[in-house]
Amino acid sequence: MQVRVILFGQLTEILGQELVLDHLEDTDGLKAELISRYPALGAMTFVMALDNRTVTGNTRLSNNSTVALLPPFSGG
Numbered sequence: 001m002q003v004r005v006i007l008f009g010q011l012t013e014i015l016g017q018e019l020v021l022d023h024l025e026d027t028d029g030l031k032a033e034l035i036s037r038y039p040a041l042g043a044m045t046f047v048m049a050l051d052n053r054t055v056t057g058n059t060r061l062s063n064n065s066t067v068a069l070l071p072p073f074s075g076g
Contacts, residue, residue, distance in 0.1 A: 001063040003030065009071040014040050028058040030067060046071050 005019040015038055024030045027048055035042045048055050049068040061067070 001025075001061065003061050004064070004066045005030070005034070006066060006068045008068065009073075011041070011044065011046060011069050011071050014038050014044070015069075024061055026058050026060050027055055027067070030061065034069075044071065 001023065003021050003024050005015075005021060007015050007017065007019075015034070019034075021030065021033060024033060027050065031048070047070045048059075049070060050059055050061070051065055052068075
């Protein structure tokens, strides 16, 4: 199962523009894998969106899912 991870804002400085990861079942596993590969991510605050929907809590991933990591936004 492949999952595409897209990044925004300051997260691109740590992880790059986009990742494709295999063999992940849920968003908790995805987050653990990303922090394992990129330890600086563990200190950052972000929200996950799965296939254009913000998720809270652990959510099951499907093949070819797209997960966006969204840093805090401020605006005016």
